[in-house]
Amino acid sequence: MEVVIAPADELARLAADAVERLVRTKPDAVLGLATGSSPLKVYDELARRHAEDGLSFAGARAFMLDEYVGLPAEHPERYRNVIEKEIASRVDFAPGAVQGPDGLAEDLPTACAAYERAIVDAGGVDLQILGIGTDGHIAFNEPGSSLASRTRIKTLTQQTREDNARFFDDDIDKVPHHCLTQGLATIMSARHLVLLATGKGKAEAVHQLAEGAVSALWPATIMQMHPHATVLVDDAAASRLQLAGYYRQTFASKPGWQGL
């Protein structure tokens, strides 16, 4: 696992560089898109590069990590709509190229299985962008999630619903209780994981992710088992890292030509 500690704008540029490098060498790449505030600067940077540098996603496809169950199709916080607003509508994905789990399906388990198949049929995800919850969840794999899980229905924890209430008029009662989420094994099947975390609120989760024992209690720790995982954190999110000095030294001495 590579841990990079840098200011948020630089982290966003590094993540965008990895996406750009992938899409320019493999125009039909499959991206994994995350919601939440953590990737927003990356999406801004990708949109800028699309507008100013001709970075094109016309041949690419993308799969979302998760979705709330039951939010009406037009609800602004439905993740499908969030992704449309934050990135899909700002670049040139072909119609239908961005897919997400269907939180409005009548038969949710069947929709989850279909989503797993769609990812496999697309050849798997090349680069998965991730955030992390304060309780160590990735996508919506809450503490206690099976480390071998696939896309399924999950119940959100009180902590996650409190954290996400800010997107629902600060009213926790408006935050759905259930979601569909790619499982930890689904995420682990992606060929490159790029996780972003900023702010002190993420410090403990980041410490566990990089340095804790692999455990369902901190689901993101499964990333320690991934052959190509990159963790991009600012100083505040890095504040509990035991090996922060070593991570800084390693990145500072990395050859410039070598991407993430």
Ligand code: GLP
């Ligand atoms: C949400 C999303 C996750 C996201 C996490 C952190 O619950 N389902 O994909 O990574 O919370 O969100 P943020 O980046 O806003 O802190």
